[in-house]
Amino acid sequence: MTRTPVLAARDLRRSYGRGQNSFDALRGVSFEIFEGETVAIVGKSGSGKSTLMHVLALMDEPTSGTVELSGTDTRRLRGRVLNKVRNRTFGFVFQQFFLTPKATVLDNVTLPLTIAGVPRSERRARGMAALAQLELADKARSKANDLSGGQKQRVVIARALVNQPRIIFADEPTGNLDSTTGAIVEDILFQLNRETGITLVIVTHDETLAARCDRRLVIRDGELVDETRRAAA
Amino acid sequence: MKTTDLIGTAVSNTFRSKTRTLLTVLAIFVGAFTLTLTSGLGTGINAYIDDTLAGIGASDIMTVTKNADTATDPTSTEPEKYDPDAVQSGVGPATTTVTALTPDDIDELATIDGVLEVTPVISVTPDYIETESSDPYVVSIAGVMEGQSAQLAAGSMIDDGDDLELLLPTSYVDVLGFSSAEDAVGATVTIAITDNEREQHLIDATIVGVADETLASPAGAGAVANDALTDALFDAQSTGLTDEEADRYAQATVRFADDATDDEIADLKQNLEDAGYTGTTVEDQLGAFTAVIDGIVFVLNAFAIIALLAAAFGIVNTLLMSVQERTREIGLMKAMGLGSGKVFGLFSLEATFIGFLGSAIGVVLAMLAGTALSSALSGSLLADLPGLTLIAFDPASIAVIILAVMAIAFLAGTLPAARAARADPVSSLRYE
Known part of the structure; x- marks a missing residue:
């Protein structure tokens, strides 16, 4: 393949602590993710999958190895530039919704735009568009606290979409939802991938969710032990 | 994040925990109220001395x-x-x-x-x-x-x-x-x-x-x-x-x-x-007199400033709790690309705004109370001293008080704000 991967891990290592107490969360993980792919990072808790996601999302620095973003070595990104790249490139969906409970749904959704310094009127328009996409336009004025779990996760997805990122990181997106609601949220995510070509990186221990992705990366004890490609892809 | 959004967010965050903010504002209010009254006392008496200076002699x-x-x-x-x-x-x-x-x-x-x-x-x-x-x-x-x-x-x-x-x-x-x-x-x-x-x-x-x-x-x-x-x-x-x-x-x-x-x-x-x-000279004759009054006002002001310092610890406490409560929110905002400087700004602005609320309310009420008090006294206890407004206010010192309280509040806010700014997004997001 001659395409440049949108995201590439090159021998990522991450250790915590020093000396006898040191713990290696990642022990040399390498893989490539291409534009428009859906990738599941699967593993038991403590396997290092969350650490991997944090390193990939540039929230954490690897002890050694590099993360390449569209062929650029991200180690050179620092401070303001790094913040801007993170703001423009990534969207986040977390298991705990991390919504500001007393703020309105619209304010929650437009948070990435506020951080980016987008003018108020444009924030509003783009926020409403993202909410409409997730059929939540009528809830824009409600407080985030007053929504059901499924609605909250849809708000979170709207927030992840609002800055039109190239990659969405989803950390156990259905972990806090019942199976019916979880299935709806899954459908929304895969539909987004199909319709907008957005790259999806899902961290999960749910095998059925992982099976819907183009690729499964299985992490065990900080190492990539298995990589399976879905037959249909 | 734009400065206006930063200020707006800081102001709305102030009102998120209303009771806690109210109590902190009250503590600052007491300090600012006292400081305004005591400095008003100094202004009033010194203005009276200035007015009657011509009576003692030319300069x-x-x-x-x-x-x-x-x-x-x-x-x-x-x-x-x-x-x-x-x-x-x-x-x-x-x-x-x-x-x-x-x-x-x-x-x-x-x-x-x-x-x-x-x-x-x-x-x-x-x-x-x-x-x-x-x-x-x-x-x-x-x-x-x-x-x-x-x-x-x-x-x-x-x-x-x-x-x-x-x-x-x-x-x-x-x-x-x-x-x-x-x-x-x-x-x-x-x-x-x-x-x-x-x-x-x-x-x-x-x-x-x-x-x-x-x-x-x-x-x-x-x-x-x-x-x-x-x-x-x-x-x-x-x-x-x-x-x-x-x-x-x-x-x-x-x-x-x-x-x-x-x-x-x-x-x-x-x-x-x-x-x-x-x-x-006239200044020499008045020197001792004004020195005594300045001394008394200084001591009174010192008490007011002690009250303000106590209130400053209240701000530190309030904001530390606020940082603790909003750890995940801070982590999320940092993950979304909010710089540490802006996080620091968000919390120190919140502290400054609390300081502004307390001092503005304190100053306004102190001016009302002081004016009422001095007009009541000039009609009774101080009737023998015509022309004396016991408690007078000049705009410059009022502005100085408000700005000084805001500065104290800002300084108090730097500790919690620095803690928030240092927060690591990964561990903040793991925080339960």
Whole structure:
């Protein structure tokens, strides 16, 4: 393949602590993710999958190895530039919704735009568009606290979409939802991938969710032990 | 994040935990309220002193006394040698002895570098003052120094003409049988004065004005005479004395350039000192007075600032709790690309806004309370001090108080804000 991967891990290592107490969360993980792919990072808790996601999302620095973003070595990104790249490139969906409970749904959704310094009127328009996409336009004025779990996760997805990122990181997106609601949220995510070509990186221990992705990366004890490609892809 | 969004977010975050914010604001309110009142007290009293400063004398005037030839030790119990030129000045325990100034001294003073004009201060001690229809009352009478003025309740200021004129203090209006201050203006009073041969002289003078008895009027609670009347009284008093005996003055006033700098005034004092005299300016006389008031206000302000410092710890506590509560939110915002500087700004702005709320409410209420209090007091307890607004406010010091409280609040906010700014997004997001 001659395409440049949108995201590439090159021998990522991450250790915590020093000396006898040191713990290696990642022990040399390498893989490539291409534009428009859906990738599941699967593993038991403590396997290092969350650490991997944090390193990939540039929230954490690897002890050694590099993360390449569209062929650029991200180690050179620092401070303001790094913040801007993170703001423009990534969207986040977390298991705990991390919504500001007393703020309105619209304010929650437009948070990435506020951080980016987008003018108020444009924030509003783009926020409403993202909410409409997730059929939540009528809830824009409600407080985030007053929504059901499924609605909250849809708000979170709207927030992840609002800055039109190239990659969405989803950390156990259905972990806090019942199976019916979880299935709806899954459908929304895969539909987004199909319709907008957005790259999806899902961290999960749910095998059925992982099976819907183009690729499964299985992490065990900080190492990539298995990589399976879905037959249909 | 834009600055306006940053401020807006900080302000709305302030109101997220209303009870906690309210309590912190209350603590600051107490400090700001006290500070405003105490500094208002200083402003009010000092403004009153400034207003009445003109009553004590112009700023280009110095009072000069002659130093005693031999300094006497006040603690000495040895018999003291007689000094024929000694003049007692002051009364009671604070009595000091100065050497009288003779016409020769006056001439000498005029030659001292920096002195523009010398006027001997004539002191007269009348026996009583009366009108045709009243009993005699004891009175003290002083001349007016150049540049002095009085706060008049009625009539006009005395002038330098040949007519014998005087300003009557307000407290003498009733006892001398006048119905009002206006009624007294133009009336004639008789002043009795005894000479050295124990003979009493009666001198008639016209009341041209009635003066308020301010803290610093030219004669305290006494009447003020123009030069013509002072001379007439002095002549009557000196009857039987030789010219040499009569022309003795406890003090003289010296006028210097009205644009003299502090250094030039210090030089003049040194020149006077070298020639054997002591010069005292109005500032010197007031110095002790304002120093006492400034001292009291300083102590009161110190208490208010202690209250503000206690409130500052309240801000630290409130914001630390707030940072703790919002750890995940901070982590999320940082994950979404909010820089540490902006996170710091968000929390320190929140602290500053709490400081602004507390100080603005405190200042406004203190101004209302202070105004009400001083108008109530000026009608009752302080009625004898006309023109005194006990608690006054000037916009500059009010602005300084608000800004200072906001600065204190900002400083208090830096610790929690720095903690929030340092937060690592990964561990913040894991925080349960």
